[in-house]
Structure formats: structure tokens, C-alpha cells
Amino acid sequence: MPDRPSRGDDARPIPQRGRPDASRPGHEDDAVYTVDTRGRRRTSSSLPPRERRQERPTRRPDPRDAARTVDGRAQRPERVQRPPERVERVERVERVERPISPVDDAPRRRRRWWRIVPVVLLAWLAFLVFSPLHAWGTVSRVDDIPSGERPAETPGNTYLLVGSDSRDDLTAEQRKELGTGSAEGRRTDSIMLVHVPAGGGKSVIISIPRDSYMPIPGHNRNKVNAAFSIGGPQLLVQTLEQVTGLRIDGYLEIGFGGFADVVNSLGGVDICVPFDMDDPKAHIDLKKGCQVLDGKNALGFVRARYSDPRGDIGRADRQRQFLGAIMKGAATPSTVLNPFRYWAFTHTAAGAVGVGQETGIRDAANILLAMRGAGNGSTLSLTVPIQSANFQTAAGSSVKWDTERAKALFTMLREDQPLEAPPAGTDGKPSEG
Template sequence: MPERPPRRDDARPIPQQGRPDRRRPELDDEDDGVFTVDTRGRRRGSSSRAARPVRTEPSRRREPRERPERVERAGRPVPGDARDGRDPRRAAAGPRPDGRRPVPPSNDRGPRPLEDERPRRRRRWLLLVPVLLLAWVGYLVFAPLHAWGTVTRVDDAPAGDRPAETPGNTYLLVGSDSRDDLTPAERKALGTGTAEGRRTDSIMLVHVPSGGGKSVIISIPRDSYVPIPGHGSNKVNAAYSIGGPQLLVQTLEQVTGLRLDGYLEIGFGGFNDVVNSLGGVDICVPFDMDDEKAHINLKKGCQVLDGKNALGFVRARYSDPRGDIGRADRQRQFLAAIMKGAATPSTVLNPFRYWSFTHTAAGAVGVGQDTSIRDSANILLAMRGAGNDSTLSLTVPIQDTAYQTRAGISVKWDTERAKALFTMLREDQPLEAPPAGTDGKPSGG
């Protein structure tokens, strides 16, 4: 039987005779080196495929570099070498007994939980509230200051000697029936007529005491019969028609003995615009008022009046059984309603309405040359107080409402009571209740 050839995997090559075995050199039993084939000496075009073996140094296994020792700073681990791609917090956590990879602690630089964000947001809102409050207060102050620059100045300086300065402040508030600022269409819509010239529909003295106490608004009926400097005795309304604010101020200073510290005037058009800027005013109509000359037909009861009906309400005299005295009461009621509407949240918290009201009111009034914004604020605050009894609403003491004079039927004052009232104001005596005879009822005949 022929001899079985050796297996390929465990047989050693048989060298050929005459030729050295260059394919696999013999290894020394004591040498564990590694041989490689050197191909650097191969020449181009050489047909020999044999390569001279070159012995190399045995490879050495690279030891892993030691990681720097981790140090705790303020309770936080310092990140190690991140170049190996491992999370240093995982290494800090150490191996787990079950062999599973440890869960890293929460990342301080990552997003915070929702429960941590809520206190922070709450603190932000708490810091934002005072900022918004200051900004709103600033706006409430800025709007009237800006509007004050648009008011019309009126020459109200009286001629001749004036009364001495007195404690407290007394101002003159005038409602004019001038139609000069109204177009023909507006005169027809408001029912003001076409009369030319300037007259007063309302005359009021506003006294603000210096030592506390209530402010006082005193209505002066426009038909009051008084001496007018340089023009004899006549209705007080004639002083305004003859000499405007200057003569009216001079007349009232001489008849009352009070020095007037400021002047404020509003016309028909101003009444209408101011009311409409507030969206109407709440008025309690005391009785049914059907007045053709005032162009109104109002039913008794509390209701919201627009500019046209509010103007008719303060002007109506023929539908009022008390005539001019009743109209003076309604005028004070109307002024209190205006200020109440201006102070409501619907006006103050609405920046557009608040801006509209302040600028409409400023554009509708005329103020004296020496009247300051502080004087105007005193007048407005006194008007507002007329609606909550913090301001006394009075009428100059009257003796007769049908006094026959060369100027026609006039209103005659109760001289003694009127002098007593004006003396109290000159001396700045506090008033907590209306003095006798100031309710508008005639004291005789």
C-alpha cells in the first residue's frame, strides 16, 4: 500500500534537494521573536518572489494611562479627562455589585426640573410687578402734565386795587355759553342757539382751606344783582359780557372781599367733548325734564347721559320750578359726576380713555395767566368731593329771586348772611356743615 502523504495543516514542507528552504526559516527554541518579510530590496522587474526575512523586536503591549485622581470641590466632582469619551461622573460613581453600569448623577448644567423652575419664575414675577406699577404711576402723572401744555391761557388779571392775600385758596370756575368754537351744525345738534357774544351759564367760587376741613363750592346765580366797577349795578353776568374774565374777577373780588387765586373756564363745546371722552356720565335726574330750549326730554331716575343730553341737563332752566337756583344745583351735581367718571377704573386703567380724557379736558378749558397746574388740581379735587360729601355745595344766601331792577328780574342776595359767609372764608374758618341760608331758598319775600 502506498504511503499516505502528510496532512497539509500539520506537515512541514519538504525541502528540495539542492535548494535551500527560503519560505520558512527555522526558529530557535529560545527565540519567540516575530519575522516579517522585507520587501524593500525588491527590484522592479525582478522575477523572484522570494523576500529576505527581517527579524524585528517583539511587540510590547501598551499599558493604559492612569487617570488623574478625582478631587471634590465644594461637593462637586471635577471632570476628568474626557478624551476617552467616558463620563467622569460614571467613574466617580464606582462600579455596581451587579456589574451593571452606574447611573450618572444629574447634570447641574442641564435643564432643571419643573419644580425648580416654578420658584424662579415666581421670583421673576415678583420683581416685575413693582416695575410695572412704577411705570403705570409714571404714566398717570405724565398724561395730565403733557395735557397741561395744550391749555388755552386767559387774561384774567383785574384792574385796580385787589383784596389782600388770605389763608387758603379761592378760585373762580366759569361755564361759558360762548358759541365761537362751535360750527353751525354743532350749534344745531346741541341746541345752543345762534346768539352772539359771551355770557356765563354758571359762576362758582371754589374755596380750599389751608388748615384742613372741607372745601367749599359756592354757586353765584348769574342773575345776581351786584355793583360792577365802572358800569353801575347790573346782573353779574353782564360783567363777563362787558369786560370778559378781567371785569368778572374784579367784580367778584370787590363784592365778596376774597382774593381770587386762579381762574378756570369751560365752554359749551368743552362740556360735550369731555362727557363723550368718558363714554357718558351717570346722572340722577331729579324729575322729568322736557325742555325744548335745552333740547332735552329726560325721564326721572339715574341714567347715563351723553354729551348732548348732559349739556341740556346743566343748561335747562325753564323746565325747573326753581329756575336759575335749581340749575346751579344741577351744575354742581354734573361737575361731581364728571370727576367721579374720570376716577373710575374703566378710565384710569384704560390708557387710551385716560389719555383722551386728560387731553380733551385740557383742550376744552381756558385757565388764567397765573393759574398753575396745582391750582387746577385743587379745583378738580374739590369738584370730585361734591359727590361724596367731602366738599360742601352751597349757594350764596338769597333774599329774593324775583327782585325788580332796571336790568329786569334779578336775584337779590341776603346781604348779612352773605357777608358772614365770605368773612368765614377770608379768615379760613373750617366749615363742616352748610351755614344758614346757603341752601338756595330765599330768606324773604
């Protein structure tokens, strides 16, 4: 058996059981040397031929593996298990800016619009409230509080509305254009009581013919128009309070010039003229039918007496008709939605009127709402019950009231009884034949 190569310091003879020991004398020829290969990897050269053929090819050594010796034995370094690498997949999203077409931007614009709508509405409502409040600060005050004893306060509110024919604030050109003449002093072309009930029912506008014959405190009996000429608003309020028994809670007066300006600020008013009206004294020539009247023609329409067969009674009816028309025009979308026209109307109206010392903006609002109702039927439009439209007196031809019916009407108003229809005798027709 050929000698096996030495493996180094670790090769030493190991006695074999059942075999002669070569280290003993006399047995050199039979000595057998074995090499302890425990703990070492068996190579193909150390395997028997049969096993060598069946051996699988081994992996080539990794040069990175460094061999080390422990106790004289070659040891394979332990491999360090590396944790699996965590591969994070980062997706890069590139934002590509592209122009937005008007079609794509439409929903976005709509969203922006709906956000703006509440702001616009609030601003508009604030403007609608602010404009009349600001205009109210420009009104002129008149002394309307009468002296002496006054009637007790009633549950509702009663206001005196006066149309003055004063020309003091008109120039010569305006007097000529409006046909007001050149008469001096102050008179009333229209006198109305506006009653707003507290317990329900409709508001009432009652026309008082300016030629109504009645006692004037301190001045005997005369036409009611004379009370205004003699003592102004104070005496007129005192006279009507004593005759009607109603406490007058507010006073509002408008003159010729202001009347025309208010109409023009609205761009005219729609009026249905009941018949052809050719009245040189009122400077009008109007045809029957519905039409838009400017300030000049509207003033002539409410002042005309001689072209109306009913005289002063017919004029009172047209004045109430006109009040409803002017308030209807003030509430139209063309006025309310036009800030310039709305501002012009509120401030022109405020500059054209004079209000009583104790008349507040709430009182003015009650008057305007009642005037507006005259055009849609929510306000009763009446004339004080009349017995005669041609009653001969020391003051000339006058209007005599139907005393019993007039007392009944004013009693209902004092007691705040609800009215849903005009009482008998309030249609302006005299009870005498």
C-alpha cells in the same frame, strides 16, 4: 564527614576551639574545615536535618531584585518604599436635559412675575403723573387780572370757575346737535367760587346765580352775567372781588363744545335726574332716575332752566351735582386703568378749558379735588344766601342776595374759618317767604 562544597573566595579555614588544627603537621586526618557563613542567609542544605524539617518554605526570589556584592558579600538590594497610591474617585455627573412641563415651570414664572410687578407699578405711576403734566402744556391762557385795587391775600385760596356759553368755537352742525342756538357774544351759564382753606375744614363750592344783581365797576348796577359780557374775565373777577372781599387766586373757564367733549371722553357720566325733564330749549327729554348721560344730554341737563321749577337756583344745584359726577367718573378704575381713556380725558379737558395768567397746575389740581369732593360729601356745596329769586330791577327779573348772611359767609372764608356744615341760608331757598 564528606567534604563541603567551596563557597568561593570567602571560604577559609577558621580554627575551632577545642578541636585539633588541621593546618598543623601530623593532624591531617583530624582536620576539620568550617565555612564562615556569617552575614549570609542559611539555606536548607546547611541546616541540620531536624531544623531542616521545621524550616518554613521561603519566598521565591523576585527576579526584579538584583543581587549586588559589597565587600565580597552578596547583599540583597534594599527595597524602596513607595508611597501608597492615591486613588481619586471622580464621579462624572451627566446633566440630562429634559423638557420642563408647564406645572414644573409655574414657580419660575411666578418668580419672574413678581420681579416685573414693581417695574410695572412705577411705570404706571409715572404715566399717571406725566399725562396731566403733558396735557397742561396745551391749555389756552386768558387775561383775568383786573386793573385797579384788589383785596388783600387771604390764608386760603379762592378760585373762579366759569361755564361760558360762547358759540364761537362751534360749527353750525355742533350748534344744532347741542341745541346752543346762534346767539353771538359771550355769557356765563354758570359762575362758581371754589374756596380751599389753608387751616383745615372742608373745601367749599359756592354757586353765584348768573342773574345776581350787584354793582359792576364802571357800569352801574346790573346782573353779574353782564360783567362777563361787557369786560370778559377781567371785569368779572373785579366785580366779584369787590362784592365778596375775597382775593381770587385763579381762574378756569370751560365752553359748551369742550364740556360735551370731556363727557364723551369718559364714555358718559352717571347722573341721578331728580325729576322728568322735557326741555325743548335745552334739547333734552330725560326721565327721573339714575342713568348715564352722554355729552349732549349732560350739557342740556346743566343748562336747563325752564323745565326746573326753581329756575336759575335749581340749575346751579345741578351744575354742582354734575361737577361731582364728572370728577367721580374721571377717578374710576375704568378710566385710570385704561391708558387710552385716561390720556383722552386729560388732554380733552386741557383743550377744552382756558386758565388765567397766574393760574398754575397746583391751582387746577385744587379745583379738581374740590369738584371731586362735591360728589362724596368732603366738599360743601352751597348757594350764596338769597333773599329773593324774582327781584324786579332795571335789568329785569333778578336775584337779590341776603346781604347780612352773604357778608357773614364771605367773612368766614376771608378769615379761613373751618366749615364743617353749610351755614344758614346757603341751601338756595330765598329768605323771603
